[in-house]
Amino acid sequence: MxxxxxxxxxxxxxxxxxxxxxxxxxxxxxxxxxxxxxxxxxxxxxxxxxxxxxxxxxxxxxxxxxxxxxxxxxxxxxxxxxxxxxxxxxxxxxxxxxxSISIGSMAVKLAEENIDDLKSKYILLIGTGEAASLVAKSLKRRGTNFFVTSRTFERSQAFAQTVGGKPIKFEEAMSNFKSIDVLFVATIAPYFLVTYERVQGAMESRKNGMLIMDLSNPRTVDERVATIKKIKMMNLDQIAEMVDKNMRTxxxxxxxxxKIINEELPVVEAAMKRVEIEPIVNNVFKEIDQARIKELKKALQMLGETDEEKIRIIDQLTQAIVEDIMSIPMNNLRKASEQGDSEIVRTVTKLFDYKTRE
Ligand SMILES: NC(=O)c1ccc[n+]([C@@H]2O[C@H](COP(=O)([O-])OP(=O)(O)OC[C@H]3O[C@@H](n4cnc5c(N)ncnc54)[C@H](OP(=O)(O)O)[C@@H]3O)[C@@H](O)[C@H]2O)c1
Structure with missing residues (x-):
């Protein structure tokens, strides 16, 4: 696989x-x-x-x-x-x-442009996640009241406390669309949460129109809802398009x-190549150091050396020799890897039998 x-x-x-x-x-x-x-x-x-x-x-x-x-x-x-x-x-x-204007604030801005006196309207926000909080923050900034709901009531309560809105129970909110003027939907429900039938039913007992903003991707408001009389509806693509226009300025x-990304890309590539080679370099140093310590112990035993100062000097000498011999080839190996010279990397890997020891 x-x-x-x-x-x-x-x-x-x-x-x-x-x-x-x-x-x-x-x-x-x-x-x-x-x-x-x-x-x-x-x-x-x-x-x-x-x-x-x-x-x-x-x-x-x-x-x-x-x-x-x-x-x-x-x-x-x-x-x-x-x-x-x-x-x-x-x-x-x-x-x-x-x-840069967030999707949430653009949705609220569009609602403001499409409906008279937004502040006096009944607004319902379905969703208590990140996208919903962008909408909520924007409504709050304008001093606009709104209801908020999600399947778990506690979540709506916590959302209301931290971001704003008045929490209402999910079932209550979903069965009471008839009193809603503006509906923001931002959930990850894997089906149409706001169905054609539900909105159609609500509109039968309403005189005024309703504005629906679906920020969800995939959509959670049935597209057919847009065909219902007196319904104005906008989905995420349309909201994003407006944001995009704002961006073009x-x-x-x-x-x-x-330009910066193109400049940084080779730096990232080099760093990633270093990550690949580092285990090999570490392994080579580790193996050589183990051999050094083994031989050092043997030599010290043969000399019968007990003077700590002399032992320290001999130890440092062996370390310095290993480092002197190994640092240039290992740095060259790192460079070769950064430059994508896989031939050298393969050769060194083979020479030190790296894979078979893993
Ligand atoms: N995050 C962004 O910046 C951003 C920007 C643009 C668009 N969007 C879109 O906005 C939507 C929400 O994204 P998010 O980042 O806010 O997600 P999120 O932080 O994970 O929040 C998901 C929300 O969906 C609700 N939910 C999950 N399953 C549900 C279901 N079966 N029925 C009803 N509600 C359900 C959750 O509350 P409960 O579980 O309590 O119901 C929660 O309120 C997504 O479709 C995303 O593509 C997000």
Missing amino acids: SDLERIKKTWASVAGLEQNAFKENLEVSQGTEVYHHLLKLTSGLDSLVVGEEQILGQVKESINAARQLQAAGNRLNTLFEKAIRVGTRVRHSTGISRG RIGVVSSAE
Whole structure:
């Protein structure tokens, strides 16, 4: 089984998904393409809202979680540490995140533009995760009241306390759309949470229209809802498009960010190659040092030496000889590896019989 198949299988079993679920949703990068992808991600170039801050935090959280589970080794640690550093550099030196409007605030801004006097309206936010909190923060900044709900009432309560809103029970909220003027939906429900029938039913007993903003990807509001009379609906793509327009006013920022990424990419590649060679270098030094200590002990025994000062001098002498002999070839090996000279790496590996001793 290939590594990719193994990853998919483990992932599917941990997440309780069918392996088929990956067919449409999984993007696979290989080789140095992986580094490029990660740098773009941490810099915010790959986000729907270019320059948004959340993704950098999410990447940090993912590597921290992997470390805690002891699922990240030298390679992942080095790669993520570099990618986070580059992402931070891009943000500081290009200002790509400055003035970038979040999906949440854009959704609220669009709601404001599409409905009169937003403050006086009944607003419901379904979702208590990261995207929902962006919406909530933006509503709160405007001093707009809103209800918030999610399946676990405690979660809605905690959300209300930290981010804002008035928590209501999920079932109550879902069966009371008729009194809602503006609905924000930001959940990861794997089905349509807001169905055609539910909205249609609610609209039968409403005089006024309803505005629905679906921030979820995949969507959690049935697209057919948009065909119901007096319903105005916007999905994530449409909201992102508006954010994108806002972004275009800051053209030039993206190309500066790309320039930095292209500058940093070879640095990351070199660091990753060093990570590959370091176990070989360490192993060679370890083996040689073991031989040195063995021979040192033998010689000291033959000399019958007990004077600690003399033993220290002989010990240092042997260490200095080993280091003198080994440092140049080992540094050259590191350089060869950084430059992608796999021939030398293979030869040294073979010479020191590295693999067979693993
Ligand atoms: N994070 C961002 O910056 C961002 C930006 C743009 C778009 N989005 C999109 O927004 C959506 C939410 O992302 P997120 O980052 O906020 O996720 P999140 O932090 O994991 O939060 C997920 C939310 O979905 C709710 N949920 C999960 N399963 C549900 C179900 N079966 N029925 C009803 N509610 C359910 C959860 O609450 P309960 O489990 O209590 O119900 C929680 O409130 C996603 O579709 C994402 O693609 C996110």
